[in-house]
Amino acid sequence: MILPLLRRMGQTVFVLFGISALVFAVFFATPGADPTARIAGRNAAPQTMEKVRKEYGFDRPLPVQYAIMMKKLFITRDLASYANRGELVVPEIMRAAPVTLSLVTGAAIIWVVLSIGMGVLAAACKGSWIDRLLMMVGLIGISIPVFWLGQVVNLITQNRYHDTWLFSWVPGLGYVPFTQSPLAWFRALVIPWCVLAVMFVGIYSRILRADLVATMGEDFMRTARAKGLSPSRVLLRHGLRTALITFVSLFGMDFAQLVGGGALLTEVVFGLPGVGRLTYQALNSLDLPLIMATVMYSAVFVVLANAVVDAAYLFLDPRVRDVH
Amino acid sequence: MSTDTHSHPLLDVRDLCISFTSRGQSIPIVENMSFSMAGREILGLVGESGSGKSVTAMALMGLIDAPGVTITGSVRFKGQEILGLPAREFRALRGREIAMIFQDPMTAFTPVYTIGWQIDEQLRVHNKFSRKQARTRTIELLAEMGVPDPANTANRYPHQLSGGLRQRAMIAMALSCNPSVLIADEPTTALDVTVQAQILDLMRKLRTTHGSSILLITHDMGVVAETCDRTLVLYSGRVAEEGTTQDLFAHPQHPYTAALLASIPP
Amino acid sequence: MMTKPSDTPRTSAGPWQSALRSLLRNRSALASLAVLGLIVLACLCAPFYARHIAHVDPFVSNVAGTIMLDGQETDIMQPNDNPLHLGLSPIGPTGHTTYLLGADSQGRDIMARLLYGGRNSLLISFSAAVLCLIMAGAVGIVAGFFGGITDMVLCRLMDIMWAVPVYLFAISLSIVTITSNLRIGPFVIEADNLLIPIVIIALVYVPYAARPVRGRVIALRQAEFVTAARCLGVPRWRIVLHDILPNVSTTLVVMGPLLMAMALLAESALSFLSIGVQAPAASWGTIILDGEG
Ligand SMILES: Nc1ncnc2c1ncn2[C@@H]1O[C@H](COP(=O)(O)OP(=O)(O)OP(=O)(O)O)[C@@H](O)[C@H]1O
Numbered sequence: 041m042i043l044p045l046l047r048r049m050g051q052t053v054f055v056l057f058g059i060s061a062l063v064f065a066v067f068f069a070t071p072g073a074d075p076t077a078r079i080a081g082r083n084a085a086p087q088t089m090e091k092v093r094k095e096y097g098f099d100r101p102l103p104v105q106y107a108i109m110m111k112k113l114f115i116t117r118d119l120a121s122y123a124n125r126g127e128l129v130v131p132e133i134m135r136a137a138p139v140t141l142s143l144v145t146g147a148a149i150i151w152v153v154l155s156i157g158m159g160v161l162a163a164a165c166k167g168s169w170i171d172r173l174l175m176m177v178g179l180i181g182i183s184i185p186v187f188w189l190g191q192v193v194n195l196i197t198q199n200r201y202h203d204t205w206l207f208s209w210v211p212g213l214g215y216v217p218f219t220q221s222p223l224a225w226f227r228a229l230v231i232p233w234c235v236l237a238v239m240f241v242g243i244y245s246r247i248l249r250a251d252l253v254a255t256m257g258e259d260f261m262r263t264a265r266a267k268g269l270s271p272s273r274v275l276l277r278h279g280l281r282t283a284l285i286t287f288v289s290l291f292g293m294d295f296a297q298l299v300g301g302g303a304l305l306t307e308v309v310f311g312l313p314g315v316g317r318l319t320y321q322a323l324n325s326l327d328l329p330l331i332m333a334t335v336m337y338s339a340v341f342v343v344l345a346n347a348v349v350d351a352a353y354l355f356l357d358p359r360v361r362d363v364h
Numbered sequence: 365m366s367t368d369t370h371s372h373p374l375l376d377v378r379d380l381c382i383s384f385t386s387r388g389q390s391i392p393i394v395e396n397m398s399f400s401m402a403g404r405e406i407l408g409l410v411g412e413s414g415s416g417k418s419v420t421a422m423a424l425m426g427l428i429d430a431p432g433v434t435i436t437g438s439v440r441f442k443g444q445e446i447l448g449l450p451a452r453e454f455r456a457l458r459g460r461e462i463a464m465i466f467q468d469p470m471t472a473f474t475p476v477y478t479i480g481w482q483i484d485e486q487l488r489v490h491n492k493f494s495r496k497q498a499r500t501r502t503i504e505l506l507a508e509m510g511v512p513d514p515a516n517t518a519n520r521y522p523h524q525l526s527g528g529l530r531q532r533a534m535i536a537m538a539l540s541c542n543p544s545v546l547i548a549d550e551p552t553t554a555l556d557v558t559v560q561a562q563i564l565d566l567m568r569k570l571r572t573t574h575g576s577s578i579l580l581i582t583h584d585m586g587v588v589a590e591t592c593d594r595t596l597v598l599y600s601g602r603v604a605e606e607g608t609t610q611d612l613f614a615h616p617q618h619p620y621t622a623a624l625l626a627s628i629p630p
Numbered sequence: 631m632m633t634k635p636s637d638t639p640r641t642s643a644g645p646w647q648s649a650l651r652s653l654l655r656n657r658s659a660l661a662s663l664a665v666l667g668l669i670v671l672a673c674l675c676a677p678f679y680a681r682h683i684a685h686v687d688p689f690v691s692n693v694a695g696t697i698m699l700d701g702q703e704t705d706i707m708q709p710n711d712n713p714l715h716l717g718l719s720p721i722g723p724t725g726h727t728t729y730l731l732g733a734d735s736q737g738r739d740i741m742a743r744l745l746y747g748g749r750n751s752l753l754i755s756f757s758a759a760v761l762c763l764i765m766a767g768a769v770g771i772v773a774g775f776f777g778g779i780t781d782m783v784l785c786r787l788m789d790i791m792w793a794v795p796v797y798l799f800a801i802s803l804s805i806v807t808i809t810s811n812l813r814i815g816p817f818v819i820e821a822d823n824l825l826i827p828i829v830i831i832a833l834v835y836v837p838y839a840a841r842p843v844r845g846r847v848i849a850l851r852q853a854e855f856v857t858a859a860r861c862l863g864v865p866r867w868r869i870v871l872h873d874i875l876p877n878v879s880t881t882l883v884v885m886g887p888l889l890m891a892m893a894l895l896a897e898s899a900l901s902f903l904s905i906g907v908q909a910p911a912a913s914w915g916t917i918i919l920d921g922e923g
C-alpha cells in the first residue's frame with residue numbers, strides 16, 4: 041500500500057515539472073515575436089520593455105528564464121500583470137478560486153446524482169422504451185455546447201420570461217459569496233450548476249449504463265442472484281458498486297479538468313468571476329502573465345487531483361492494491 | 365413437513381422442456397427431461413459440452429430470465445411446484461432451500477467485497493442475524509470446509525485466495541442456510557487435480573454433516589464413478605440413460621454412454 | 631488471414647468491408663450520416679444561397695439597411711417595443727428567403743452567416759480531426775513499434791500534454807499565435823489564418839488519440855504475421871507500411887467521428903472566446919457570441 045503511493049508521488053512530481061516546462065515553452069519559446077513584447081502588453085513604452093527584459097531575464101539563457109518564472113509564480117508569488125497596472129496575479133487567482141469551486145462542486149453533485157439515477161434505471165430496464173428514451177436524452181445533452189445552452193437559458197430567464205412567475209426569482213448574472221448570504225449564493229448558482237451539469241449527465245449516464253450492462257453478464261452477478269438477493273440489491277450492491285470504480289476515476293479527471301479551466305465557458309456566460317473568467321478577461325486584454333499563471337495553477341491542480349483519484353482507486357478496488 | 369418428504373421425492377422433474385427463440389425460430393435446448401432426487405443422494409448429471417447441463421441447472425434455480433425463453437413441464441420441490449413461482453417466493457427458496465456452486469470460483473465472487481462479507485450477506489438475507497452472529501456463523505462454516513485460519517480468511521478479498529480456497533468458500537456460502545438441494549455445476553473443472561480430489565471429498569462428506577442432496581454436474585466420468593450414487597446421462601438435451609452409477613458403468617445401455625466410458629483414461 | 635494461400639496479395643479489404651457492412655446494418659448511424667451529409671451540403675452551398683436566394687452579403691454590417699418584405703420596405707433594425715420606443719433591436723425571423731432567421735446585431739443575415747460559419751466550423755473540425763489522426767497515428771506507431779526508451783519518452787510527453795486542461799492548452803497556444811504572426815523559418819502564418827485553429831485543435835487532442843493506437847500497435851507487434859515477417863528479415867519500414875498501418879487505420883477511422891465532434895466543440899468554444907476564427911469571417915462559435923449582444 042505504501043510503495044505504490046510513493047511511486048505515484050514520484051510520477052506526480054515528474055509530471056508537474058514536465059507541465060511547467062511545457063507551459064513555459066508554449067509562452068516563451070514559440071517561434072515568432074519577442075516574449076518581452078508579449079508580457080509588456082500592447083504598445084508598451086521602451087522603458088517598460090527594458091524593465092520587463094531585466095525582470096524576466098530575457099537576455100539570459102532559457103533555463104535561467106524558466107527558473108525565474110517558476111520563482112515568481114510559486115515562491116515569491118509576485119508575478120505582476122503589466123496590462124492591468126501591476127496587479128499581483130497570484131492573489132487574484134486565489135480570490136477567484138472559490139467561485140470556480142462553488143460552481144463545479146454544485147454541478148458535480150447534480151451530475152453524479154442524476155447520472156447514477158438515469159444510468160441505473162436505464163440498465164434495469166435494458167431494451168425497453170425507458171432505456172431508449174433516457175439514452176436519447178443523454179445523447180442530446182452531450183451534443184449541446186454549454187455556452188449555447190447557457191445563453192439560451194439566460195435569454196429565457198433574464199430577458200424573455202424574467203417577469204413571469206416562473207423565473208422572477210432568478211437574480212441578475214453574477215456571484216454572491218456563500219459567507220455573505222447562503223441563499224443568494226444558491227440562487228445565483230443554481231442555474232449555472234444545471235447548465236454545466238447537462239453534458240456530464242449525458243456522458244456519465246451513458247457510460248454507467250454501458251458498464252452496468254456489461255457487469256450484468258459477469259459470473260458474480262449470477263452468484264448474487266443465486267444467493268436469493270432481491271434484484272435491486274443485486275443491481276446496486278453488486279453491480280453498481282463494481283461499475284462505480286470506472287465511474288469514480290472518470291469523475292475525478294473531469295472534476296479536476298473543470299476546476300482547472302474547463303468551466304471557463306460557463307463562467308463567462310453567467311458572469312461568474314471565477315478562474316475561468318479571469319482567464320477570459322486576460323485574453324481580452326492580452327494579459328500574458330495572468331494567463332500563464334492561471335494555466336500553470338490549473339495544471340498543477342489537475343495533476344494533484346489526478347493523484348488523489350488514483351489514491352481513491354486504490355481504496356475502491358482491492359485488486360489494484362496488491363498489484364505492485 | 366417430514367411426512368411430506370417421505371411421500372414425495374425431494375426434487376421431482378417431469379417433462380422439462382427449455383427452448384430459446386432466436387430470429388423467430390424456437391431452438392430446443394432441453395427436451396422432455398425427467399428425473400427425481402431423494403434426500404441425501406448425490407445425483408450425477410453428465411454429458412458433453414453444450415448438451416444443456418448448465419441450462420437445466422439454471423432452470424431449477426429459476427435464474428433463466430433471458431427474453432424469448434420458454435420453459436414447460438414441472439419441477440416439484442418437496443411436493444411444491446416451483447416452475448412459474450412468483451419471483452418473490454422463488455427468491456426465498458433460492459439460496460435457502462436450493463443453492464448453487466459455480467464452475468469458476470475465480471469469477472464467481474464479487475471482486476470488491478471480502479469473502480466473509482459475501483457469506484454474511486447471504487446469511488442475513490435469509491435469517492434474522494445480526495452482523496456479529498452472521499460473522500460467527502461464517503467463520504464456523506469456513507472452518508468446517510477446511511479453510512485454515514478462517515477468521516482471517518473471511519477478511520480477505522477473492523483475488524487474494526487460491527482457487528481451492530475460493531471454491532471452499534463458495535461451498536461454505538452455498539451451504540450457509542442449510543439448503544436441502546445443492547446444485548454443483550462443474551465445481552472442480554477449474555481446479556488442479558489434488559485440489560479437485562479434496563473438494564470432491566468435501567462434497568461427499570456434506571451429506572452426512574449437512575444432510576444435503578447434491579446434483580453434481582460434470583463431464584468427467586471419473587468424478588462420477590468416485591462420487592455419485594446415481595447418474596443421468598444427457599445427450600443433446602435428452603436423457604439418454606439413467607441408473608445407479610454401478611449399473612451404468614457395468615452395463616451401459618446407450619452407445620453414447622459406452623463411448624463416454626471408453627474415453628476415461630485407465 | 632495467414633492460412634490463406636498466397637494467391638492474392640494481402641489487402642486491408644477485410645476489415646474495411648466488415649466495417650462498412652456493420653455500418654449499413656446500423657440504422658441510427660446511417661440516419662445520422664445522412665443528416666450530417668445534408669448539413670455539409672447546405673454549408674457548401676452558402677455562397678449560392680447568399681447571392682441567389684437571400685440576396686445579401688453576410689460580411690458587411692447593414693445596420694441602416696432596409697429589406698423588401700411582402701412588397702413593403704422594412705427596417706432591419708426595428709425599434710424596441712417599450713413605451714418610448716427606445717433603442718433598436720435586429721429583426722427576428724421573417725419567414726422570407728431574405729433574412730430567413732432574422733438579423734444579428736450588425737444587421738447581417740443570420741441564415742447566410744450560419745451557412746458560411748458552418749463552412750468554417752466543418753472545415754476546421756474536419757481538418758483538425760484528420761491532422762490529429764495523422765499525428766496520433768505517427769506517434770502511436772512509433773511509440774508502440776519501437777518500444778523501450780522511445781516509447782517511454784513519448785508516453786510521458788503525452789501524459790504531460792493531457793494533464794493540461796484541453797481548453798486552457800488551446801487558449802495558451804492561441805493567445806501566443808494570434809498576438810503576432812507566427813514565423814517558422816521562411817514561412818509566415820498570419821494571425822487570421824484558419825490553419826492556426828486547425829493545428830492547435832489537432833495538437834491538443836493528439837494524446838487522446840495516440841493512446842489507443844499505441845495499444846493496438848503493441849498488440850499487433852506480437853501478432854503472428856508480424857513475427858513471421860520479422861523472422862523472414864522483412865525490413866522494419868515495410869512491416870510498418872504493409873502490416874501495421876492498414877490494421878491501425880481501422881482504429882483511426884473509428885475514432886474519426888468522435889474526434890471531429892470534439893474538434894467541432896473545441897472550435898466553437900475557441901471562436902466563442904474570439905481566439906478562433908477571426909472577424910469578419912464567421913463560424914458557429916462566433917455566431918453564438920454575436921447572439922450575446
Ligand atoms: N441465452 C442463451 N440463448 C441461446 N442459446 C443458449 C443460451 N444459453 C445457452 N444456450 C445454448 O444452450 C446449449 C446448452 O448450453 P449449456 O451451457 O447448458 O451446455 P453445458 O452442457 O453446460 O456445456 P458445458 O459442459 O460446456 O458447460 C448450448 O448449445 C448453448 O448454445
Ligand SMILES: [Mg+2]
Nearest residue numbers: 417418419549
Ligand atoms: Mg456448463
